[in-house]
Amino acid sequence: xxxxxxxxxxxxxxxxxxxxxxxxxxxxxxxxxxxxxxxxxxxxxxxxxxxxxxxxxxxxxxxxxxxxxxxxxxxxxxxxxxxxxxxxxxxxxxxxxxxxxxxxxxxxxxxxxxxxxxxxxxxxxxxxxxxxxxxxxxxxxxxxxxxxxxxxxxxxxxxxxxxxxxxxxxxxxxxxxxxxxxxxxxxxxxxxxxxxxxxxxxxxxxxxxxxxxxxxxxxxxxxxxxxxxxxxxxxxxxxxxxxxxxxxxxxxxxxxxxxxxxxxxxxxxxxxxxxxxxxxxxxxxxxxxxxxxxxxxxxxxxxxxxxxxxxxxxxxxxxxxxxxxxxxxxxxxxxxxxxxxxxxxxxxxxxxxxxxxxxxxxxxxxxxxxxxxxxxxxxxxxxxxxxxxxxxxxxxxxxxxxxxxxxxxxxxxxxxxxxxxxxxxxxxxxxxxxxxxxxxxxxxxxxxxxxxxxxxxxxxxxxxxxxxxxxxxxxxxxxxxxxxxxxxxxxxxxxxxxxxxxxxxxxxxxxxxxxxxxxxxxxxxxxxxxxxxxxxx
Numbered sequence: 001x002x003x004x005x006x007x008x009x010x011x012x013x014x015x016x017x018x019x020x021x022x023x024x025x026x027x028x029x030x031x032x033x034x035x036x037x038x039x040x041x042x043x044x045x046x047x048x049x050x051x052x053x054x055x056x057x058x059x060x061x062x063x064x065x066x067x068x069x070x071x072x073x074x075x076x077x078x079x080x081x082x083x084x085x086x087x088x089x090x091x092x093x094x095x096x097x098x099x100x101x102x103x104x105x106x107x108x109x110x111x112x113x114x115x116x117x118x119x120x121x122x123x124x125x126x127x128x129x130x131x132x133x134x135x136x137x138x139x140x141x142x143x144x145x146x147x148x149x150x151x152x153x154x155x156x157x158x159x160x161x162x163x164x165x166x167x168x169x170x171x172x173x174x175x176x177x178x179x180x181x182x183x184x185x186x187x188x189x190x191x192x193x194x195x196x197x198x199x200x201x202x203x204x205x206x207x208x209x210x211x212x213x214x215x216x217x218x219x220x221x222x223x224x225x226x227x228x229x230x231x232x233x234x235x236x237x238x239x240x241x242x243x244x245x246x247x248x249x250x251x252x253x254x255x256x257x258x259x260x261x262x263x264x265x266x267x268x269x270x271x272x273x274x275x276x277x278x279x280x281x282x283x284x285x286x287x288x289x290x291x292x293x294x295x296x297x298x299x300x301x302x303x304x305x306x307x308x309x310x311x312x313x314x315x316x317x318x319x320x321x322x323x324x325x326x327x328x329x330x331x332x333x334x335x336x337x338x339x340x341x342x343x344x345x346x347x348x349x350x351x352x353x354x355x356x357x358x359x360x361x362x363x364x365x366x367x368x369x370x371x372x373x374x375x376x377x378x379x380x381x382x383x384x385x386x387x388x389x390x391x392x393x394x395x396x397x398x399x400x401x402x403x404x405x406x407x408x409x410x411x412x413x414x415x416x417x418x419x420x421x422x423x424x425x426x427x428x429x430x431x432x433x434x435x436x437x438x439x440x441x442x443x444x445x446x447x448x449x450x451x452x453x454x455x456x457x458x459x460x461x462x463x464x465x466x467x468x469x470x471x472x473x474x475x476x477x478x479x480x481x482x483x484x485x486x487x488x489x490x491x492x493x494x495x496x497x498x499x500x501x502x503x504x505x506x507x508x509x510x511x512x513x514x515x516x517x518x519x520x521x522x523x524x525x526x527x528x529x530x531x532x533x534x535x536x537x
Contacts, residue, residue: 003409050075057494058082065120069094080104087111091136093118106130108154117142125149133157136188141537150178155196159186162199164206166537171201206536207501209464209491211478211516211528213498215256217248219521226506227273229280230299233508234260236282237516237525238271245271245284245294250510257515257527263294263303270320274329283309283331283352285317291333293352308353309333315340319411323369325376325392330355332378334364342367342380356396359388366411372421372437379423381409387425389442403442405434417460417481424467426456432469434488446487448477454521457505457536461514461530466491470502472522494518498526 024413027033028047031040037056040047044063054075059082066088072078076098091404093116096102102123108130115409117140120126127149136158144150153176160166162185173180182196191199223238235257237246243266251258265271265284280296291314295306316444324329330346342364345352359380366381376392377400386406390397400481403409403425411426421437422445432450435442450456452472459466465481467488475495479488500523507516514530 011058040229046071047075053077056080058084059086061085063085064088067095068091068092070097071095071386073098073465075099076101077235078102079466080106080107082106084109089113091115091119094121095119097122099123101125104128107134109133111135113137115143116140120144120147123147128152131158132181132183135159137161139169141168143174150176152179153178156181156183158183160196161185161187162191162194162196163188166196167201167204167206167536168200169203170196170199173197208532208533208535209461209480210531210533211492211494212531213526214515214529215527216498217246217257217525217527219246219525220521220523221246221503221505221525222268222521223270224506224515224519224525225271225273226508227275229273229275230278232438233510234273235506235508236271236273237517237519238265238268238284240266240268240287243268245282247282252511261303265292269317272320272322272331274331276324276329281306282322282332285314285320285333287316291317291320309345309352310343310354312342312355313343313354318364319366321367321369323376323378326395332367332369334367334380336363336365336383338363358390358397368412368414368505370414370421373439379412379414381412381425387412401441403435405444406435410454410455413457415460415465415467418483418486420486422458424456424458426450426453426469428453434467436486446481448488452501453493454501454503455505457518459505459507461507461516462532468494468502468505468518471495472501476502494528499523 026049028049030043031038031047036054038050038054039058040181041060046064046437055077057078064086069092078099079101081102089111102126105126112134120143126147129150132154138161185191185194219239219242221237221239225236227234232249235248245263245265245268246259247261248257249260260500265286266289267287268284269287270285272283278298282294285291290311291309292305293307293309294303296303314333314335316335317333318336319334321332328347330344331352332344334342341357342359343354344356346355362382362384364380364382368379370377378390378397379387379388387403387409391400406425408427409425410428413424415422423435423442425433427450431447432453433444434446436445448469450469453470455470457468467479469477475493476499477490478492478494480491482489499518501521503521504519505516516528516530518526
């Protein structure tokens with residue numbers, strides 16, 4: 001029943017009992033009262049001197065500017081409350097506090113543009129609610145929480161903006177045993193005039209993420225790797241100018257990252273960790289002076305040099321990767337010297353020794369280990385030719401194919417999504433690329449403009465497949481994979497003065513919080529925190 005019908009009933013009720021009038025002083029000016037009902041029209045403010053046993057109250061064209069908390073504490077017995085053609089625009093929290101017996105609440109044809117989320121709190125007997133024909137563009141989430149007795153809700157005639165703010169309402173409607181009139185959308189333009197109950201909640205994209213700055217770690221870095229040791233997340237940074245591999249851990253008292261240990265590694269380009277039970281190994285690939293393997297035999301000991309790695313083959317390392325072959329851990333070190341060769345080193349007894357030389361004379365800049373068709377593969381990028389894909393066959397890597405239309409690729413990184421394998425290819429000048437494996441080779445899927453990029457790194461953080469395209473000259477771009485389209489979509493920019501010339505990214509989860517590390521060549525390492533944002537709140 002609309003407000004007009006209720007108003008007629010009320011007017012009829014005023015006449016019941018003939019000339020009866022409540023005790024003197026119980027019916028305010030500008031109001032007409034009967035034994036248990038009152039109709040007030042044109043009152044400059046909210047009348048207060050009603051009988052505490054009043055059951056029905058109608059307020060028409062009053063001068064009330066807002067409904068404040070506890071506005072009706074003097075009439076706790078109300079069963080029906082009606083507002084129509086009033087000028088107030090705001091309903092505050094607990095505006096109807098004390099009305100535990102109220103069954104009918106009609107707030108129609110007013111100018112209400114805002115209603116607080118706890119405005120209806122305490123109306124445990126409410127069965128009929130109407131907010132029809134107001135100026136409401138949205139409703140706060142949980143507005144109807146605790147109103148289990150509702151059987152009729154009328155929201156028609158409001159200029160609802162059908163964006164993420166109405167998502168909760170669309171999800172709430174099917175869960176209640178009440179008839180709900182919602183009306184049509186006033187915006188956005190694509191949804192104008194569409195009925196709310198025709199909208200599909202699944203089509204709303206109301207979850208967003210944001211990376212916010214958290215901490216800075218002094219000294220520039222070329223690489224960053226996350227690993228878990230003794231059940232605790234750790235991060236190791238390759239800091240060439242400081243001449244060390246720096247290991248960080250979480251400080252629970254300070255709620256920040258602190259230095260745990262460092263190992264001496266002048267001109268280091270990559271610090272690659274390997275955890276085998278209680279033992280921790282760190283490969284330090286160095287431009288000059290030879291690459292080394294460090295080891296920590298147990299959690300109470302410190303890292304110490306264990307082995308010099310292939311001094312005659314690794315002349316100018318540029319990257320190092322960890323991979324497992326036939327159940328054994330191996331490292332592959334990409335060598336950028338024309339006289340050297342990329343080398344596969346596998347565990348043999350206490351150390352790691354050369355197993356195979358790969359791609360000699362090609363000045364490799366990057367190595368990427370991945371699995372395709374259930375077999376180990378290795379992808380090498382170099383300064384002299386297109387990236388080459390090798391597969392593990394007969395106890396060694398054999399050339400399988402190269403990647404067409406991929407010249408001048410500095411580095412490659414892969415990720416998996418929806419059963420497919422994708423590849424991010426970094427180009428310093430030109431467009432960086434995203435490719436997808438089709439069963440025989442990688443095919444171009446997407447091109448992204450990049451200037452001065454040394455890293456295009458995919459990262460799976462919580463439920464989000466991200467990819468960050470670094471830049472030496474401008475803002476670095478954060479992308480997110482949209483599953484429906486299978487493409488990377490822009491998400492956020494990270495840039496100066498904090499992020500300068502990024503070279504690598506890594507993320508860890510600590511104490512329920514997710515962090516992104518950005519190793520920068522021309523500035524200190526930056527740490528960002530990953531936040532999930534609910535746009536429907």
